[in-house]
Amino acid sequence: MKDDVYMxxxxxxxxxxxxxxxxxxxxxFIGDSVTAAGWHTFGHRGYVELVNERLRELGRRADIVINAGHSGWQVGSLQSDLPRIALRFSPDVVVIGIGINDTKNGLEGLAPFKQGYRSVVERLREAGVEHIIAQTPNGTLPTAPDHVVEHLSAYSAAIRKLADELDIPLVDHDDVWSDAPESSWFHWLGHGCHPNAAGHRVLAREIFRALNVWDPENSRTCGLHIP
Structure with missing residues (x-):
């Protein structure tokens, strides 16, 4: 697996x-069911909670971490609900995790997806958010819904291009999962496209690496076993 930092x-x-x-x-943290981290984690911490715990380990106990992920959401959902899920909190950092459900719209949905994503970033900037982080979705099994299997790579590519054009950091989960042996990421999913507890540790690890706070030798949060 790559050790690159993608931001x-x-x-x-x-x-x-x-x-x-x-x-x-x-x-x-705004996004879909992966961000929300319900059901397929069976009560274990999702990646947002792991980020929260790592911040506490670093002594940032007064930081507030808000998980506004919603199952089934697409980029249009972020657009319409941005004031409620993010802007009202005046966040310093917004981490976007969207794209899996947008694949339902096929390749013809790529143009409106990119337009919507760009709109979300621009509105966050207009509201004074200083740090915006993009993420590509995690990898998926062949048992994921057909629209995910067929189109997720195109949506991940669109997010990469958007991050470059908008000059925002990118955590490229899709690239990391693609480089991992199938014997590894097979154990990271509780469903065709939903990470389980181990998968969320992988997602959190890449964010830690991106923030340069990955320290498995000295951090209990970073030291969690990943199969």
């Missing part, structure tokens, strides 16, 4: 500088 140096440095300050931060 660009400049945005990461700015966020790391902000995290080095004592002033509390508000983190808003």
């Amino acid at each position: 660009r140096t400049e945005p990461v440095s700015a966020l790391q500088d902000r995290m080095a300050q004592d002033e509390p931060m508000t983190w808003s």
Whole structure:
């Protein structure tokens, strides 16, 4: 598996500088059922909760981490509900996790998906959000819904391009999962496209690496076993 850090140096440095300050931060995670982390984790922590715990380990106990993930959501859902799920909290950081459900719209849905994603980022910036992080979706099994199997790679590619065009950091889960042996990521999914507890540890690991806080030797959160 790659050890690359997928976020660009400049945005990461700015966020790391902000995290080095004592002033509390508000983190808003917006997205679909993977972000929500219900059902297929069987009560275990999802990746957002693991990020929260890692921040506490780092001494950022006054930070607020908000999980506004909703099952079934597409990028249009983020557009219509952005004030309620993010803007009302005046977040310092917004982490976007969307795309799996948008594959229902096929390849013809790529153009409106990109337009909607761009709109979300622009509105966050207009509201004064300083740090916006994009994510590609996790990998999926062949048993995932047909529309996911057929179109997820195209939507992940669109997110990569958007992150580049909008100059926002990207955590490329799809690339990481694609590079992992099938014998590994087969154990990361509780359903064709829904990560289980182990899968959420993988998602959290890549965010930790991106934020340069991956430290399995000294962190209990980072040291959780990943099959």
